[in-house]
Amino acid sequence: MALRAGDHSQAAMTGVKEKVLTLDTMNSSIRRVEYAVRGPIVLRALELEQELRQGVKKPFTEVIRANIGDAQAMGQKPITFLRQVLALCAHPDLLNSPNFPEDAKRRAEHILRACGGHSLGAYSISSGIQLIREDVARYIQQRDGGISADPDNIFLSTGASNAIVTVLKLLVAGEGRTRSGVLIPIPQYPLYSAALAELNAVQVDYYLDEERVWALDVAELRRALRQAREHCRPCALCVINPGNPTGQVQTRECIEAVIRFAFEERLFLLADEVYQDNVYAEGSQFHSFKKVLTEMGSPYAEQQELASFHSVSKGYMGECGFRGGYVEVVNMDPAVQQQMRKLMSVRLCPPVPGQVLLDVVVSPPAPSDPSFAQFQAEKQAVLAELAAKAKLTEQVFNESPGIHCNPVQGAMYSFPRMQLPPRAVQRAQELGLAPDMFFCMSLLEETGICVVPGSGFGQREGTYHFRMTILPPMEKLRPLLEKLSQFHAKFTQEYS
Structure with a gap:
């Protein structure tokens, strides 16, 4: 609310004045913006990580970020040739190093010639x-x-x-x-x-x-x-x-x-x-x-x-x-x-x-280039592992009562539909939460697993989903899927 004329002298005396930019005066379109992938559940995950670092006891020892398609944050190693060319471009003195293959050096020189001042900083x-x-x-x-x-x-x-x-x-x-x-x-x-x-x-x-x-x-x-x-x-x-x-x-x-x-x-x-x-x-x-x-x-x-x-x-x-x-x-x-x-x-x-x-x-290495074999091997290994993880995700979820997962034909996520009992839906409404947000927040608080509720992406009324990335390493993915499925069974029983 704007200051009344009589309030200006008081504001001057106290040194306190109203902010120019407030929720009332800011761009109203921005207030309507929501971005579920980094929304409230992720903010809570950050708080839990901070609490764990401070020694607060939790039912889990780490927060598992299964909410976003961030491959390298989940442990995927960068493709060597990509980083070699980038390193050479960022620090051209490395072009004299024997530790880089000649095709990476040629590519870096080719790119640098196209940059202003032959520098990535331009x-x-x-x-x-x-x-x-x-x-x-x-x-x-x-x-x-x-x-x-x-x-x-x-x-x-x-x-x-x-x-x-x-x-x-x-x-x-x-x-x-x-x-x-x-x-x-x-x-x-x-x-x-x-x-x-x-x-x-x-x-x-x-x-x-x-x-x-x-x-x-x-x-x-x-x-x-x-x-x-x-x-x-x-x-x-x-x-x-x-x-x-x-x-x-x-x-x-x-x-x-x-x-x-x-x-x-x-x-x-x-x-x-x-x-x-x-x-x-x-x-x-x-x-x-x-x-x-x-x-x-x-x-x-x-x-x-x-x-x-x-x-x-x-x-x-x-x-x-x-x-x-x-x-x-x-x-x-x-x-x-x-x-x-x-x-x-x-x-x-x-x-x-x-x-x-x-x-x-x-424009990856050509078959005649020294880096071709390694590049192809690393690329195919990543894609083959993702394919195996997509199949595993579908299999484990569909073995779980009350969860149905369509085949993960592509991309990096599963979007399973889950059944939630009426009492859970009612409790969510009492808390002012979407039912699947209530489930996902409960999952996070008890297991440390961070997934995004389907309501953040849109879904048909009366259906409930969550999005989970398939990116965790294979040795971690199966336990993660099983723990999530077990929590759903426990949650369903608790609110039945």
């Missing part, structure tokens, strides 16, 4: 180092079976997240019934709901079909779109493939149907493809939206607008902290693309070390 242009964007274009072309990619349509970014928010900023406009709406999958990665809240856009939910391994159904898209048009102007459709948090991999037929739907309904497509290297299930295959769109031919190939995103944070790399990623735009209005370039220039440039790692990811 700004790059806002869309990213030209040489690296050219390498990304070659990677996309090779991935998509020869379909061309233009470096001028590729923007490097601070992870995929920054690029996603940038494209959403371009899309959002209007007020009231003309306010922009964006269709997002439910369950969804909370970046989308958080960004739309911050931008004061309308979140339009479409539900994935859990009974069909989280399938995407065009009939459900039509339902969501029809209802949304009564109160906003839907302008974009987001698809996460492979899915986060649901772990499904979309079929080519599904992608074609989605593209036809977006074209017919004049929706801009956002394809979140950051888990494209993480496909495990037999019979599943990653198909990029760019490839399918192009192969569908006219009119889709020439007219359907698309932005597709990738990152070094996931895949086999797990280089989350370096914040490297890119977006490729297809069929974007050239004038809008210029505005996108301007918007990115406000942030100066993406982190240059992240750009370096992205370059090595999209």
Whole structure:
């Protein structure tokens, strides 16, 4: 509340005045932002870790962070060649060291020549180092079976997240019934709901079909779109493939149907493809939206607008902290693309070390290079272990009464559905908590296991889930899964 005129002299005398920035005066859109992956349950996990360090007795000796896809925090070792090139670029004196292979040295010298002052400490242009964007274009072309990619349509970014928010900023406009709406999958990665809240856009939910391994159904898209048009102007459709948090991999037929739907309904497509290297299930295959769109031919190939995103944070790399990623735009209005370039220039440039790692990811050692064998062995070992952990997670949960887990076809998470007894639901309501938040908080307090409740991602009313990463080392994963399942059984019995 603002100070009354008569209060100014009193404020001056006491030296106390009201804050300029308060919850009442701040941007109200920011207050609506929620990000479950680092939300209240994670804050409590941090407090528990601090209490353990202070010697406070708990029923557990460590907090297990199974809430986030942070591979290296869970013990995954970095890929050697990636770090060798990065080290050489960061400290060029190492180029004289005999401890680095010649192909890593050649790559580092190649990248440094493209940097201002031959240094990683220099700004790059806002869309990213030209040489690296050219390498990304070659990677996309090779991935998509020869379909061309233009470096001028590729923007490097601070992870995929920054690029996603940038494209959403371009899309959002209007007020009231003309306010922009964006269709997002439910369950969804909370970046989308958080960004739309911050931008004061309308979140339009479409539900994935859990009974069909989280399938995407065009009939459900039509339902969501029809209802949304009564109160906003839907302008974009987001698809996460492979899915986060649901772990499904979309079929080519599904992608074609989605593209036809977006074209017919004049929706801009956002394809979140950051888990494209993480496909495990037999019979599943990653198909990029760019490839399918192009192969569908006219009119889709020439007219359907698309932005597709990738990152070094996931895949086999797990280089989350370096914040490297890119977006490729297809069929974007050239004038809008210029505005996108301007918007990115406000942030100066993406982190240059992240750009370096992205370059090595999209242009790995060739079969004739000395580092090829080790690189391939490390990459395949990571992906093979993730595939085994995906299968183990599904198996252990489905052996547990009251828990059902769909096959983890891809990505890095399971999203099991659990039964909660009515008394637990009632108790949660008394505490002002979502029932699955009550379960997950109880799990954390008693076992130290930190997972994220399904309510943070969205779920059908009356169903309860949690998201758990499959990243813990294999020797820790089975005990973790079993402990979680045992706690669910105990929790169910306690509230039955």
